[in-house]
Amino acid sequence: MQEILRRHIEKIVPLSDEEFAFVWAHFTAKKYKKHQFLIQEGEAVKYHYFVLSGLLKLVYTDEAGKEHIVSFAMEDWWESDFYAFYTQTKATMSLECLEDTKVLCLSLDDYKKLCDGLQKMVRFFLEKANFGFIGSQRRIISWLTLSSKERYEQLLKQYPSLIQRVPKSLLAAYLGVSRETLSRLSS
Amino acid sequence: MQEILRRHIEKIVPLSDEEFAFVWAHFTAKKYKKHQFLIQEGEAVKYHYFVLSGLLKLVYTDEAGKEHIVSFAMEDWWESDFYAFYTQTKATMSLECLEDTKVLCLSLDDYKKLCDGLQKMVRFFLEKANFGFIGSQRRIISWLTLSSKERYEQLLKQYPSLIQRVPKSLLAAYLGVSRETLSRLSS
Numbered sequence: 001m002q003e004i005l006r007r008h009i010e011k012i013v014p015l016s017d018e019e020f021a022f023v024w025a026h027f028t029a030k031k032y033k034k035h036q037f038l039i040q041e042g043e044a045v046k047y048h049y050f051v052l053s054g055l056l057k058l059v060y061t062d063e064a065g066k067e068h069i070v071s072f073a074m075e076d077w078w079e080s081d082f083y084a085f086y087t088q089t090k091a092t093m094s095l096e097c098l099e100d101t102k103v104l105c106l107s108l109d110d111y112k113k114l115c116d117g118l119q120k121m122v123r124f125f126l127e128k129a130n131f132g133f134i135g136s137q138r139r140i141i142s143w144l145t146l147s148s149k150e151r152y153e154q155l156l157k158q159y160p161s162l163i164q165r166v167p168k169s170l171l172a173a174y175l176g177v178s179r180e181t182l183s184r185l186s187s
Numbered sequence: 188m189q190e191i192l193r194r195h196i197e198k199i200v201p202l203s204d205e206e207f208a209f210v211w212a213h214f215t216a217k218k219y220k221k222h223q224f225l226i227q228e229g230e231a232v233k234y235h236y237f238v239l240s241g242l243l244k245l246v247y248t249d250e251a252g253k254e255h256i257v258s259f260a261m262e263d264w265w266e267s268d269f270y271a272f273y274t275q276t277k278a279t280m281s282l283e284c285l286e287d288t289k290v291l292c293l294s295l296d297d298y299k300k301l302c303d304g305l306q307k308m309v310r311f312f313l314e315k316a317n318f319g320f321i322g323s324q325r326r327i328i329s330w331l332t333l334s335s336k337e338r339y340e341q342l343l344k345q346y347p348s349l350i351q352r353v354p355k356s357l358l359a360a361y362l363g364v365s366r367e368t369l370s371r372l373s374s
Contacts, residue, residue, distance in 0.1 A: 060328050060331065068328065068332055070324060070327060070328060082317065086318075119306045126313040129313060130269065132320045133319045134273075136323035139327055140257060144363045145253075176330060
């Protein structure tokens with residue numbers, strides 16, 4: 001568990017044993033079962049999560065009660081309702097397990113202590129945030145330039161394992177197409 | 188000019204005069220005329236830009252040669268083809284002035300020196316990146332949940348000044364609708 005986090009961080013910043021011990025002390029490990037919620041819309045967002053194993057969906061529910069998938073999160077991904085987390089406001093999204101899931105939890109208080117105590121971690125989070133931004137900009141470009149079919153094919157190519165693990169109805173809710181359209185695209 | 192940048196940074200991290208002098212030494216001021224390009228698709232991306240005045244469009248051109256607007260940038264915004272900038276690869280987007288524009292330019296080398304020399308600036312860029320990510324996630328949610336009409340109304344509400352300054356054809360290229368659809372929505 002410690003090794004997973006350490007390898008993940010060291011892809012960006014090298015850490016001494018002492019530094020990693022300091023980092024590790026700020027995280028709490030938790031296990032969730034399939035269908036359990038880590039974040040519930042309308043409630044406080046306590047943690048920024050690092051996924052050790054399993055799969056989650058970050059969901060925005062519209063006024064008509066329809067679910068839209070903002071993102072999936074699996075091994076090595078960081079996930080939260082970030083706006084609610086950083087501003088300590090109520091969640092506008094929910095985060096739910098699609099599989100049994102193990103995560104490391106980082107509270108806002110511990111996030112601040114970690115950044116104050118070890119500048120390398122600010123750099124680590126900066127690089128993660130920059131590439132998170134670039135990733136979502138690319139998703140916007142896909143929306144602007146590609147057909148539903150092309151977006152489906154791009155998803156297949158980018159995350160082949162995701163397609164195996166996620167029911168078609170959820171892929172449709174991620175791509176913003178109907179379940180019927182997706183069946184046609186993937187047949 | 189210095190004051191604009193200083194006020195902007197100090198919204199997030201306070202700086203002493205000495206620290207700001209250090210920050211300022213890493214930027215170069217440039218002026219561009221309407222229609223000039225700061226970034227050209229296929230070329231190197233030298234700078235991360237801070238907009239002092241004016242207005243720009245970040246454009247992705249698809250294979251059919253159609254322009255899609257990834258974002259607009261105006262006063263107090265940071266803009267670049269960030270993937271190309273950070274990875275030092277060729278630009279996949281272009282950045283063009285829609286008005287005469289003044290910017291401050293930060294090269295990757297100076298960005299690194301600035302972050303190495305003043306940890307506060309890593310924090311500043313982290314906060315900018317986090318909220319940039321949140322902003323683009325919200326745009327994705329708009330795509331998933333809103334109609335073209337609702338997205339147009341949201342844009343009007345969020346950036347009333349943008350609507351005054353940008354031709355309808357460009358708003359359409361930002362919203363991903365045809366010029367005709369936008370005319371119908373905005374009439």
